[in-house]
Amino acid sequence: MAYPLQARARSSLSPLSTKPTTSNSEWRCTRCDKLLGVCRDGRMHLRFARGHEYLVGFPVQATCRGCGTLNHATAPAR
Ligand SMILES: [Zn+2]
Numbered sequence: 001m002a003y004p005l006q007a008r009a010r011s012s013l014s015p016l017s018t019k020p021t022t023s024n025s026e027w028r029c030t031r032c033d034k035l036l037g038v039c040r041d042g043r044m045h046l047r048f049a050r051g052h053e054y055l056v057g058f059p060v061q062a063t064c065r066g067c068g069t070l071n072h073a074t075a076p077a078r
Contacts, residue, residue, distance in 0.1 A: 027073055029064040036062050039076050 027037045027044060037046040037060075046054040046062060059074045 025076075027071070029066060029069055029071055031069040032064060032067045034064055034066040036064060036071055037073075039073070042076050044073060044076075 025039045026035055027039055028035055037044045039045070042058075044056050044058065044060045046056060046060075048054075048065075058076060059072065061070060061072050063070050
């Protein structure tokens with residue numbers, strides 16, 4: 001009864017001041033701060049619409065879905 005399902009519908013809610021509970025680090029757009037992917041186990045986990053997911057190695061480049069900026073990630077963030 002205590003789980004707000006509406007809050008999980010979109011990942012727009014991002015706790016800014018709380019520590020991440022896992023070792024995963026988010027990769028965000030340098031321009032609009034949109035979440036591009038999540039780094040885990042030395043690889044970047046990219047998630048797209050319709051359930052398409054990609055697990056890629058570094059370096060990785062991806063275009064932001066929001067603003068179209070090409071983002072680079074050269075190494076796993078720590
Ligand atoms: Zn962007």
